[in-house]
Amino acid sequence: MTVKISDDVFERVEEENLRQAEEALSKGIYEVAENLGVLTLIKAGLMTQLNIMGYHIWNKIKEPKTISQLAEEISKDFDVPYETALEDVKIFLKDLIDSGFIIYE
Amino acid sequence: MNNFFLNAPLTINISLSYRCNFTCHHCYSREISPTEELTFDDFKKISQILSDWKVPFLNIGGGEPLLVSWLFDFVKFSNQKGLHCSMNSNGYLLDKEKAKEIKKAGFTSVGISIDSPKEEVHDSFRNKKGSFKRALSALENLAEENVKTTVSMVISKLNKDDFEEIVPIVENYKVKQLYLHNYKCSGMGYKNMEKLDLTPQEWKEFYKKALEVRKNNPHITISFDDPIMHLLPEYNERPLVRGSTCGKLSLNIHSNGDITPCGFMSVKIGNILKDDIIKLWKESPVLNTLRNPVPQGKCTSCSIYENCLGGCKARAFIMAGDFNNPDPHCWKEGGDNR
């Protein structure tokens, strides 16, 4: 079973926030980067924002994939153990699936 | 993540003109809105500015938008620039021909105002005989063209006891969403406030009932725009933006290009054709006051302040001259601010 972005999601990159988050990451100021919303998502009156880490995962789901594929990619990208990545991915997906931004296919 | 901030609004409410074929008793714009109107070319420039700024949604109000001769060309132009356009209309002029043009122009949805489930009440409130029937036929014409529709009802003393009867009526016309708007004390709404506005206790009773109606009608989306609803334990929504959304998610542009946080506040923060909108969005002292409210009066001891943030800022400003004043509709004990 793969996960994919629901067709009716509107998304907007908050470009200035993204620049600031990238700059904060490059300086190792993770707390600042974590707290900046860089992608705004809207779906049927619901709205949410993702930080730069969420944005990174979101972009990976532009191509539908299984949760384990996603975790493998994140594990490689961030050089973290697969199990840690899998846990993070599951936490990330939970709210977005509950609110319908991401769906199972 | 706790730092919700947008680099640009998500919605711009825009009035191309304040001309209207109605003279409603609660009209927020009559008497306070500018009479000056920019040209079609000016509005095209505005669309370009908003598109460059990555604003996704443009909601056209007024006045009655269908009185603007170049409305459809403007919407086509704005669509090409990537803006999703909707409008609010009283529906009176929206015949089959207009519905076809609306479809062709590419509106994402059209909101029709209906203020009572009773024809005679709506017609007298809107000061126009036949307006109820025409509003319903507007919904029918739009449904035939497969245009998404919503219905807006401004809650007042005239409909607080029977508003729910509108649900089965509008469902017959495939209406997707019903907005139950709180009464705004601006323009004619201010003048007729004593006659039409609810007392804080009546607002409480209304919202309690409205939440019941919503629960019992899951097939239609019933929406509210009132942060003080957080006072009700049965209202468990946790929107991302707390308090009033004006100046946080949206801005308002008048027919002369002046920008205000919302259509109900006459506090001008700049002009879209004369000022740097990006700078205004980030630095306007008015917007920053709205985004960083300071509790006052009974709000200081209110357990739901974090969600309500003092309620509707327009009402507080109009009634008390201070954005931070507790919302005059608030029924929490601890002070009389009406």
Ligand code: SF4
């Ligand atoms: S007291 Fe203030 S914060 Fe509390 S509900 Fe009333 S307006 Fe909102």
